[in-house]
Amino acid sequence: MxxxxxxxxxxxxxxxxxxxxxxxxxxxxxxxxxxxxxxxxxxxxxxxxxxxxxxxxxxxxxxxxxxxxxxxxxxxxxxxxxxxxxxxxxxxxxxxxxxxxxxxxxxxxxxxxxxxxxxxxxxxxxxxxxxxxxxxxxxxxxxxxxxxxxxxxxxxxxxxxxxxxxxxxxxxxxxxLQTALAEDSLARIGVGQVAFDVAGHVMAADREAERLLTFSAGSSTTVGRKLQLLPETGRQLEAHCAALASSPEGACAALLLDERRDLWMLLRKSDLTLDGPHAAPAVIGTLRLERYENSAAAIRTIAAVHGLSAREAALAHAITLGESIVEAGRCLGLTTETSRNYSKRIYAKTGTSGQADLVRKLLNGLAPFS
CATH class of the missing domain: 3.30.450.80 (Transcription factor LuxR-like, autoinducer-binding domain)
Structure with a gap:
């Protein structure tokens, strides 16, 4: 035909x-x-x-x-x-x-x-x-x-x-779907990411970064977009991208984007592995906000993963938020002695050796994504 x-x-x-x-x-x-x-x-x-x-x-x-x-x-x-x-x-x-x-x-x-x-x-x-x-x-x-x-x-x-x-x-x-999965997980812990080329142009930005930052005029897929920053901050970003592009793997730099919001970006030499024809980014910029998970869901996750009772899980979760054992127990209506007894059971069930070790284990577990 x-x-x-x-x-x-x-x-x-x-x-x-x-x-x-x-x-x-x-x-x-x-x-x-x-x-x-x-x-x-x-x-x-x-x-x-x-x-x-x-x-x-x-x-x-x-x-x-x-x-x-x-x-x-x-x-x-x-x-x-x-x-x-x-x-x-x-x-x-x-x-x-x-x-x-x-x-x-x-x-x-x-x-x-x-x-x-x-x-x-x-x-x-x-x-x-x-x-x-x-x-x-x-x-x-x-x-x-x-x-x-x-x-x-x-x-x-x-x-x-x-x-x-x-x-x-x-x-x-x-x-x-793959992109949405990754963006959702990162957004739950307050992380946003931007891919830059060697000149500091934005190649891609995830949903959280798009929400937190302001970009130059154009659609989200426009080649050559740049972050809208103070002139000196913009020059620093360009200089960091140029320097990191020619640096060894693992090189990184921190840049204060917005002093008013205390918003920092970690810039690191890109080590992404992409299949097929592609334009590889030179630098990955990462933002991190102080964001807490849904407390009720996090407590249920901690209880399920570590075999804790609801009260024990609530106490463990409160400790990860920076409260002392006594303060956390008081908020849960527990006496000082009961709180300390609970903490011993929590350490035993989670296989941790103390409060700092418990916080490390829980924050590196599933609870922050609940």
Whole structure:
């Protein structure tokens, strides 16, 4: 099949660019509706491992002549029990007749009546599979006349390209999940990070850093962003980045970013290992805020990990916040003697040799992430 420049411009390129849209592939769907003269179209994307109560991603597009009509009722369409989507052969175009239940006349009549009410007299279905990571169903509908052979050929032509785009979309979704996991853990303990190049330009910043810092004008993905700092602080940042880039591994420097907030950044020579083609950062900047975990959740975690009673865990947690054994016990309604007896049991159960050792062990454990 010959690919025209219009195919590249209107269908293939929007499939690539549209991966980053939310929801994805809006321009592709609008162009497909125009190319096939469909009245309505919708794309349903179901990701593997999604919880049962998570609604699938549904993109609904209408032709200009149907712009004022209400969107298709997906729940009603699903209730018709058309040919099971999971049993459709991937990348094969199905006609509406192939989706109907001809084995049961009453069900067939019901399906036809409801579809006509919804303005779907003619339709084409296409299933796309992303090798177990996701499934997608593309549906085009018309009301007055059936689709031409050219329209069906267009659907067949774009099927493998849509499958490749869906696989890429799933890979990016997995990467976003990995990023969210890392950012969430760091944010729970008040850590934010920024990647700098050798000139001090911001290559990337995590969610916590974006919240704490002010950046030069531009979107969060603009190449060449810089931190908005006092002129002298900005010059120091640039000098540190240049020096650390040529320093041995493990080199670091501390920089006061904001005296009013007592906000410091630790700059260290980057030792990140990245797969595939990439621009490696020269320096990683780390921020740290004084942040305390959810006390109730932390106490439950300490109790579960170390086999402590609720009172013992509460006392241990209070000690990690800087309180003495007696002060912590008093807040819990314990006498001095009882507090000291509790502390002995806590040391025994946690395998620690005293208050300082206990604080070290708990702060290096799971409780701060609770």
């Amino acid at each position: 010959t690919f025209l420049s219009a195919d590249q411009r209107e269908l293939f390129l929007p499939l690539i660019d549209g991966i980053h849209d939310n929801p994805p592939w809006g321009a592709f769907m609008r162009n497909l509706v125009a190319r096939t003269y469909a009245r309505r179209a919708f794309l349903v994307v179901v990701l593997a491992n999604a919880p049962a109560d998570q609604a699938p991603t549904v993109l609904h597009v209408t032709a200009p002549r149907a712009a004022n009509e209400p969107p298709l009722d997906m729940m009603r369409l699903d209730s018709l029990r058309l040919h099971p989507h999971s049993r459709m052969r991937p990348e094969r175009v199905y006609s509406l007749d192939e989706m109907l239940d001809y084995d049961r006349p009453e069900q067939l009549a019901h399906q036809r009546a409801v579809l006509e009410e919804m303005g779907i007299r003619y339709g084409r279905w296409l299933r796309i599979s992303a090798r177990g990571a996701a499934d997608a169903w593309l549906v085009l509908a018309r009301e007055r006349e059936d689709f031409t052979g050219s329209a069906v050929s267009t659907m067949s032509m774009i099927a493998p390209h849509l499958a490749a785009a869906l696989r890429t979309f799933c890979a990016l979704a997995a990467q976003r």
